[in-house]
Amino acid sequence: MLTVLTLVTGVAALLLSAWCGWAAHRDQPTKDWHFIGMAVVAALALIQLVTGIVLLARGEKPEQGTTIFVSYLLGAFACVPAAGFMSLAERTRWGSVTVAAGGVVLAVLEVRLYDIWGG
Amino acid sequence: MTAVEEKPARLISGPGMLLVWFYGVMVVGAVSRSAYQIATGFDRAPLAYSLSAVAGVVYGFITYTLIRGGETARRAALVCCAAELAGVLVVGTWTLADSSAFPDATVWSDYGMGYVFIPVLLPLSALYWLRRSRGRVTP
Numbered sequence: 001m002l003t004v005l006t007l008v009t010g011v012a013a014l015l016l017s018a019w020c021g022w023a024a025h026r027d028q029p030t031k032d033w034h035f036i037g038m039a040v041v042a043a044l045a046l047i048q049l050v051t052g053i054v055l056l057a058r059g060e061k062p063e064q065g066t067t068i069f070v071s072y073l074l075g076a077f078a079c080v081p082a083a084g085f086m087s088l089a090e091r092t093r094w095g096s097v098t099v100a101a102g103g104v105v106l107a108v109l110e111v112r113l114y115d116i117w118g119g
Numbered sequence: 120m121t122a123v124e125e126k127p128a129r130l131i132s133g134p135g136m137l138l139v140w141f142y143g144v145m146v147v148g149a150v151s152r153s154a155y156q157i158a159t160g161f162d163r164a165p166l167a168y169s170l171s172a173v174a175g176v177v178y179g180f181i182t183y184t185l186i187r188g189g190e191t192a193r194r195a196a197l198v199c200c201a202a203e204l205a206g207v208l209v210v211g212t213w214t215l216a217d218s219s220a221f222p223d224a225t226v227w228s229d230y231g232m233g234y235v236f237i238p239v240l241l242p243l244s245a246l247y248w249l250r251r252s253r254g255r256v257t258p
Contacts, residue, residue: 067159071151083140090136098140105144108235 002051002117009044009076010110016041016080017103020087024096030087038084038099041106045077048113063118072113079106130188130196130252138245141237142182148234149175149226156223164223170210174226174238177203181245197249204242207231211239 016037020030030038052073056062062069083102087095131139153171161168181199184192211230214221224233231238 067155071155075147075151082143086136086140090132092133094133094136097134098137101137101140 002048002055003114005044005048005051006110006114006117009041009048010107012041012044013080013103013106013110015103017100017107020096020103021100024093024100027093029091029093029095030084030099034087034096034099035084038080041103042077042080042084045080045106049073049077062116064116069113069116072109072116076106076109076113079109128188128190128193128252130185130193130249134244134248135185135252138241138248139182139185141241142178142185142245145226145234145237145241146175146178146182149178152226164221167221167223167225167228170206170225170227174203174206177206193249193252197246200242200245200249204239204246207239207242 016034019037020034023030023034052069056066056070080099080102083099083105087099089095090098129135149171153168153175156164156168157172177199181196181203184196184199207227207230210225210227214225214228221228226234227238230236
């Protein structure tokens with residue numbers, strides 16, 4: 001369950017990154033549609049956070065430790081919203097680049113989460 | 120203060136925003152990592168964990184100066200970025216030359232390879248950005 005969510009969130013993050021990268025390439029700031037995309041990715045990360053906590057509550061143990069697992073879940077959840085707010089403050093192409101970078105960072109976090117959970 | 124307060128020049132417009140993002144990520148990464156490692160097993164690799172903590176503090180300070188803006192902050196950020204670059208290069212070389220001093224990795228090990236080389240690329244781009252911002256920042 002968590003592995004599937006990790007994969008889906010990671011792929012969604014990369015898609016968001018490519019989309020915002022495209023906007024930056026065309027010299028555009030993030031628009032409403034981009035923010036809906038960010039909301040989708042953030043919602044996926046939130047579902048992942050809740051799922052992770054439920055799994056922990058059921059007594060399952062992440063391979064590399066509970067503390068690291070929870071901090072990465074929180075980081076993954078905060079990642080895209082933080083980049084989104086920064087792109088609200090920077091209404092140029094560089095706001096789009098920031099969200100694109102946020103998507104890449106989230107994808108990296110998902111790979112780490114996969115390792116921490118233990119496949 | 121009686122004089123009219125001058126609005127500090129923004130350092131986070133345009134590419135600066137991207138820099139703040141990456142520095143913010145590194146702050147979270149380095150601080151949380153070192154906090155966890157120091158709390159759970161400081162004796163295992165005290166040097167490596169302390170260095171990660173120092174890196175986190177440096178990143179935090181640079182992030183703050185970038186957001187604050189103004190000429191003083193710009194100079195302070197320049198100094199810190201140079202220190203950061205020196206730190207990455209020294210620690211990176213050190214970990215390659217004498218890995219026995221580092222039983223566990225730091226943020227700056229192997230020139231930041233564990234962090235997609237962001238630790239070594241970030242100060243370079245920040246130095247470039249801060250130098251270029253000089254003309255636009257009013258003294």
